[in-house]
Amino acid sequence: MAKSQHPTPMLDELEKGPWPSFISGFKRLRDEHPSENINKVANSLLGQLEHSYETRKGYWKGGTVSVFGYGGGIIPRFSEVGEAFPESKEFHTLRVQPTPGNYYTTDMLNQLADSWEKYGSGLITFHGQTGNIMFIGADTENTQHFFDEINDYGWDLGGAGPCVRTAMSCVGAARCEQSCANEHAIQRYLVNEFVDDVHRPALPYKFKFKISGCPNDCQNAIERSDFAVIGTWRDDMKIKQEEVKNYMNTKGRQYIMDNVVSRCPTSCMTLNDDDTLNVDNSNCVRCMHCINVMPKALSPGDDKGVTVLIGGKRTLKIGDLMGTVILPFKKLETEDDYEELVELAGDTIDFFAENALEHERTGEMIERIGLVNFLEGIGVDVDPNMVSTPRQCSYVRMDGWDEEAAAWFEKKAEQAAG
Amino acid sequence: MAMADMREPIESGCPDGFQYMHPAMRKNFGMWDYHEDPQPGVLKHVSKTGDVVYTVKAGTQRILDVFTIRKLTKIGDEFADGYIRFTIRSNIEYIVTDEAKVQPLIKALEDEGFVVGGTRNSVAMISHTQGWLHCDIPGTDASGVVKSMMDELIDEFKQWNMPNRVHITTSCCQINCGGQGDIAINIQHTKPPKISHDLVANVCERPTVVARCPVAAIRPAVVNGKPSLEVDEKKCICCGACFPPCPPMQINDPEHSKLAIWVGGNHSNARSKPSFQKLVAAGVPNNPPRWPEATGIVKRILKEYKAGAKDWERINDWIDRIGWPRFFEVTGLPFTKYHIDNWRGARNSLNASTHIRF
Numbered sequence: 059m060a061k062s063q064h065p066t067p068m069l070d071e072l073e074k075g076p077w078p079s080f081i082s083g084f085k086r087l088r089d090e091h092p093s094e095n096i097n098k099v100a101n102s103l104l105g106q107l108e109h110s111y112e113t114r115k116g117y118w119k120g121g122t123v124s125v126f127g128y129g130g131g132i133i134p135r136f137s138e139v140g141e142a143f144p145e146s147k148e149f150h151t152l153r154v155q156p157t158p159g160n161y162y163t164t165d166m167l168n169q170l171a172d173s174w175e176k177y178g179s180g181l182i183t184f185h186g187q188t189g190n191i192m193f194i195g196a197d198t199e200n201t202q203h204f205f206d207e208i209n210d211y212g213w214d215l216g217g218a219g220p221c222v223r224t225a226m227s228c229v230g231a232a233r234c235e236q237s238c239a240n241e242h243a244i245q246r247y248l249v250n251e252f253v254d255d256v257h258r259p260a261l262p263y264k265f266k267f268k269i270s271g272c273p274n275d276c277q278n279a280i281e282r283s284d285f286a287v288i289g290t291w292r293d294d295m296k297i298k299q300e301e302v303k304n305y306m307n308t309k310g311r312q313y314i315m316d317n318v319v320s321r322c323p324t325s326c327m328t329l330n331d332d333d334t335l336n337v338d339n340s341n342c343v344r345c346m347h348c349i350n351v352m353p354k355a356l357s358p359g360d361d362k363g364v365t366v367l368i369g370g371k372r373t374l375k376i377g378d379l380m381g382t383v384i385l386p387f388k389k390l391e392t393e394d395d396y397e398e399l400v401e402l403a404g405d406t407i408d409f410f411a412e413n414a415l416e417h418e419r420t421g422e423m424i425e426r427i428g429l430v431n432f433l434e435g436i437g438v439d440v441d442p443n444m445v446s447t448p449r450q451c452s453y454v455r456m457d458g459w460d461e462e463a464a465a466w467f468e469k470k471a472e473q474a475a476g
Numbered sequence: 477m478a479m480a481d482m483r484e485p486i487e488s489g490c491p492d493g494f495q496y497m498h499p500a501m502r503k504n505f506g507m508w509d510y511h512e513d514p515q516p517g518v519l520k521h522v523s524k525t526g527d528v529v530y531t532v533k534a535g536t537q538r539i540l541d542v543f544t545i546r547k548l549t550k551i552g553d554e555f556a557d558g559y560i561r562f563t564i565r566s567n568i569e570y571i572v573t574d575e576a577k578v579q580p581l582i583k584a585l586e587d588e589g590f591v592v593g594g595t596r597n598s599v600a601m602i603s604h605t606q607g608w609l610h611c612d613i614p615g616t617d618a619s620g621v622v623k624s625m626m627d628e629l630i631d632e633f634k635q636w637n638m639p640n641r642v643h644i645t646t647s648c649c650q651i652n653c654g655g656q657g658d659i660a661i662n663i664q665h666t667k668p669p670k671i672s673h674d675l676v677a678n679v680c681e682r683p684t685v686v687a688r689c690p691v692a693a694i695r696p697a698v699v700n701g702k703p704s705l706e707v708d709e710k711k712c713i714c715c716g717a718c719f720p721p722c723p724p725m726q727i728n729d730p731e732h733s734k735l736a737i738w739v740g741g742n743h744s745n746a747r748s749k750p751s752f753q754k755l756v757a758a759g760v761p762n763n764p765p766r767w768p769e770a771t772g773i774v775k776r777i778l779k780e781y782k783a784g785a786k787d788w789e790r791i792n793d794w795i796d797r798i799g800w801p802r803f804f805e806v807t808g809l810p811f812t813k814y815h816i817d818n819w820r821g822a823r824n825s826l827n828a829s830t831h832i833r834f
Contacts, residue, residue, distance in 0.1 A: 071765040072620055075627030078589050080619045083541035090543070103609075110608035110617065111764045114730035118612045119723065126482040135610060151610060157493030160562040164549035166496060167560065171542045171549075180542045184562040187605060187653050194539070194610055206483050214488045225490065226564065232493075232501040233521055233529065233571070235508035242493055250489040257487065273745035277564060280750050281656050281743045317788055323747055347746040351788065354510040373652040374717055375690045377819055378752050417688065 063088070064105030064143075068112060087180045095145075096180045099195060102145035103179065106137060123150050123198050125205045128257040131215030132201055148197035149179070152205060153190035153216040158227045158245040158269070160185060170208065177204035188266070189226035190216040214253075220417075221259035222407065225249040227269035228276040230289075236349060237271030238289030238362040239390060244269045247396045248285070248403055255407065262414035262423075265407060272358065274346045279370070279381070284410075284420040285403055286367040286381045293359035294339040301355035302335045318348045363389045366399070368406060369421030379421040382429065386443040405436040439469065498559040498571040500529045516636055517592035518578060530578050531569050532556075534590040535601045535626070535633060538566040539609070539619055547588050555581040565601040565643075567594050591626075591633060599632035599778070602644040605653045613720050614648035615663035615733040616762050621646050624766040625661075625774060632778065639785035639794065642778065645741075650715045656741030658791040659777060660753050661770050663762070664736035668712040669725035673699040680705070680722035688717050735760040735770050739777060740792035751792045757809050773809070780806045799833045 072081045081104075088100035110116055123134035133151040140147030156162075170191075174182060179195025186192040196204055205215065216224030225248060228234070230241035248267045255261065268279035271289040279286035306314055311333070318335075319327045323345055326338040335355075349356045366388065367381030385402065389395055406420065413435065414423040424432045433440060442448075494502055504523040512520045519531040536544065548568055552560045555577050556570035563569060568590075570581055582592050594600050602625060605611065607618030625644070632638065645657035652662055676682070682705055686694050693711035697704055705725070707718075716727035727733070737760060741753030756777070760770050777791075784806060785794035795803050804811045817825045 068765040069620075072623050075623070076630050077535070077591065077623055077626035078537040078544075079623060080537040080539045081623075083537060083539065083544055086543045087541050107609060107617075111620070114616075114733070114762060114764065115728055116608045116611060116614040118610060120612045125485065127485040133610070135612065149610070155490045156562075157491050157496060159493050159497075161493040161496035162560055162562075163496050164552040164558045164560060167545060167549050171545045175542050181539055182542075182545065183539050184566060184568075187603070187655070205485070209486050209488075212488060212491055214486070214491070228564070229561070231506040231508075232497060233508065233531065235510050235521070237506065237508075240506065246490050246492070253487045253489045256489065257485075275743050275745060275750070278655060278743040280745075281741075281752075313787075316786070321747055321788065343745075345745050345747060347788070350746055354512075357510070372655065373650060374715075375688065377821075378652070378656070380750055380752075415687075416684070 063101055064108060066104050066108045069104060069108050084181070091175070091180060093175060093180075096175060098145040099149075099179050102143040102147075103149065103195065106139060106143040106146060109139060109142070118149070123201060125202050125215065128215060130218045130221055130257060130259045131205075133218055134198075146179075146195065149195045150198065150201050152178075152193040152196065152201060153186065153188070153218055153224065154193060154208065154213050155216040155224045155249075156185060156189065156191050158225070158242045159229050159232055161232075169211065170213075173204060173207045177201075177207070188216070189224045189268075215257065217256045217259070217264070219259035220261045220263045221257075221265070222249065222252040222255040222261070223264050223266045224256070225267035225269065226277055228271055230269075230271035234271060235353065235357060236274065236346065238291050238358050239269070239271050239287070239364050241269045241271050241289070243396065244287050244364070244390065244399070247400055248287075251400045251404070252407065261407070261411050263417050263419050265410060265420065267403070272346055273344050274350065280367050281370050281378070281380055282372070283370050283381065284368065285406060286370060287399070288365045288367065289362065290344050290365050290387065291359040291362045292387055293361035295337060295342060295349070295359050296357045297335055297337065298355050299334045302352065303333055305352050305355055306333055318351050321347055321351075323347075363387050364399075366402065369419075369424050371419040371421045375417070376422050376425060379419075379425070381421070382424070383441075383444050384433075384438060386441055402436070402438075409435045496559070497561075498529070498557060500527055500573050501571060503527065504529075513596050513636075514578075516598060516634055517582070517595055519595060528573065528575075530572050530575060532572070532578060532581050532585070532592060533563065533567050533569050533594050534585045534592050535567050535594055536590055537619070537623070538601075538604070548590075551581070551584050551588070555584060563594075563601075565594070565603050567601050591630060593634035597636045597638045597640050598634070599629050599638060599642045599644065601633070602626060602646060603654055603657070604646045605648050607648045611648060612723075613716070613728075615665065615716075615728045616648050616735070617764060618646055618648050618654075620765055621661065621767050621770070624768075625771050628771050628775060629778075638778070638782055640788050640790045642781070642791065643741075644774065650717075656743055656751075656753050658739065658741060658753075659774055660738040660741060661760075661774065662736055662738065663733055664758050665714040665716050665727050665729065665733050666759075667729055667732040668707050668709045668714055669716070669718060669727045670729075671699075671705065671707070672724040672726070673702060673704040675724035676704040676722065677702050679724055685718050685722040685725070688721055690715060690717055694718060730762075733762055734758060735762050735767070737770065737773050737777075740795055742790050742792045744790075747788075747790075747793060748796065755815055756803070756807070758814060776807055776809075802833060 121134040177200040183192035227241035231237040266283040268283035270277040326341040366385035370381035604618040645654035647654035647662040697706040719727040736758040738753035
């Protein structure tokens with residue numbers, strides 16, 4: 059145990075109340091862990107954090123730390139108040155890529171904890187906002203040792219800095235009836251194609267993949283990733299009329315009218331006189347609401363695939379952006395299908411690497427150069443699904459109209475010919 | 477260590493999850509038929525093969541010490557065949573195939589202080605960032621804010637009282653790493669950066685910093701005979717974008733870095749298209765260790781949402797129906813000139829119609 063404990067009157071307040079307390083966890087490491095080093099580091103960390111609470115300021119600075127052979131994957135942290143709190147003055151985080159859907163056996167989790175207490179602080183977050191396991195708190199030397207150990211049993215670093223980042227996906231087909239895709243395969247096909255771009259930051263800025271199995275987008279892909287892959291379907295949704303009646307019997311007709319029929323954003327549902335449900339599938343936008351309300355009665359169709367949206371990001375620098383539809387529908391059944399998806403991602407990253415300004419995200423680049431220039435750059439044809447409405451202002455030069463219109467009809471004819 | 481002795485990394489990337497997945501999930505992958513919600517914190521999924529799995533979800537402190545990890549794995553060994561997963565919002569989930577194990581599993585989790593809940597129309601675990609614990613640019617803490625709020629919202633996590641699910645997020649700077657939420661509690665700086673001119677030339681790549689400013693308010697200057705940067709304080713929007721590439725441009729201010737509260741961010745495509753959160757309150761004190769003022773406003777918004785929204789309406793759906801004037805009326809929050817957007821695309825947020833509720 060550390061000789062003298064830093065007093066933590068403010069942090070002690072965070073041990074009160076019914077929600078599990080992270081501060082109590084830090085104190086267990088300080089007081090109960092058999093490693094004297096971990097005791098000291100936890101004490102020092104608590105001291106610095108209390109200092110932050112007192113002064114309302116952070117005291118960590120970045121720097122340059124990585125492991126041999128990589129350029130990223132570590133969040134370096136050096137304390138600005140290391141003299142007062144020396145045992146945690148180097149407190150780097152290792153970002154480690156979890157599996158799609160964040161699965162662990164308890165044995166594996168224990169093994170990771172065993173490795174981490176040999177080299178690190180004993181604190182782990184499952185998971186950070188970018189999707190990584192965050193092993194918080196190792197000094198520079200032990201960063202390498204810890205990585206070497208866990209890398210030997212199957213774990214690799216994620217992205218940090220201007221690079222392809224660790225990807226994330228929802229629980230998906232492993233435990234959700236609404237999944238329209240194999241999120242697991244999509245995530246690994248995509249991110250593992252770009253391991254070099256994950257480990258050696260050389261892009262203008264970060265590039266994130268996120269995958270959701272259905273338009274509920276539990277993974278928050280449209281808002282939080284540069285390249286969002288969302289499961290969907292294009293044939294008719296499935297209706298079990300008997301189950302519709304069961305809902306009606308339990309919940310009442312009014313409930314179905316108020317919560318299913320009238321909530322449809324495109325008014326494509328009607329209730330027949332015999333209490334069966336009718337859906338105008340050609341106007342269904344696959345929003346998922348009715349399926350969420352009646353999961354036993356309604357489900358996605360069989361002709362499943364994905365929609366790809368590009369350019370989502372958070373506030374810095376031009377304000378938050380949602381992703382934009384780039385690929386309205388793509389089947390993902392064969393090896394070739396997956397390879398075409400990976401190719402689209404590769405073309406996007408190449409174009410981004412060549413054309414984005416320093417520290418500009420993909421969505422910001424598209425905002426600056428216009429969607430059409432981006433589409434031409436990656437070789438994707440325009441599609442009316444990419445816009446909410448067509449252009450509203452006449453101030454545009456359109457002397458290429460005839461060629462563009464001819465190209466549209468030619469494409470339509472090709473599609474009709476199959 | 478000589479370079480020749482260094483170990484080459486194995487670039488294995490994202491690992492295969494099937495090796496760690498509960499056998500019932502492996503077997504029924506892509507074959508699930510429907511789900512039911514037997515009680516808060518518990519999901520029942522039924523497969524087309526006839527198999528049934530129960531999921532028990534629990535909230536934790538997110539930043540886990542190894543003792544807590546071993547508590548969680550011990551529970552997993554005892555009740556859930558040695559398999560677990562984590563959700564996107566850092567809850568832990570145990571999958572069991574035997575219904576008889578559900579209640580003992582819940583009891584074991586609750587006995588150890590974990591909180592079972594967070595499903596369906598509850599207030600989910602607050603997603604959060606690193607804050608003072610580990611970030612290099614934070615204006616506030618994250619884990620502390622979340623702990624304080626979840627202490628107050630715990631009953632809403634454990635029950636199904638809300639019209640629909642509520643996702644709350646926090647962010648410790650205006651980059652907004654916490655993302656979009658039904659309710660977001662984010663740092664909002666109110667004063668321009670304080671520049672340590674003696675340090676700028678040595679620490680900052682000046683053209684990079686100039687380029688980083690969203691409103692072109694930074695320009696190179698010579699101050700006290702040294703190359704530095706100056707900020708046009710009339711133009712400055714106090715966003716803090718210059719601080720990460722140039723730490724001598726300190727944006728965090730113990731007094732003037734406040735919290736702002738935003739509502740209506742919704743990432744789902746259900747009903748309406750995904751939406752961004754909108755400003756509702758600012759000037760909220762950044763007040764450790766328990767941030768009572770921010771929690772008070774969150775609870776006030778939740779109370780009105782619970783009272784006023786219809787079943788299945790998320791916060792954005794509810795406000796779309798009742799209108800913003802009524803939102804400010806029922807919550808008692810002031811509507812100010814700062815609520816009227818002047819950023820790019822702002823005209824789209826103005827009411828160009830006579831659609832007014834009286």
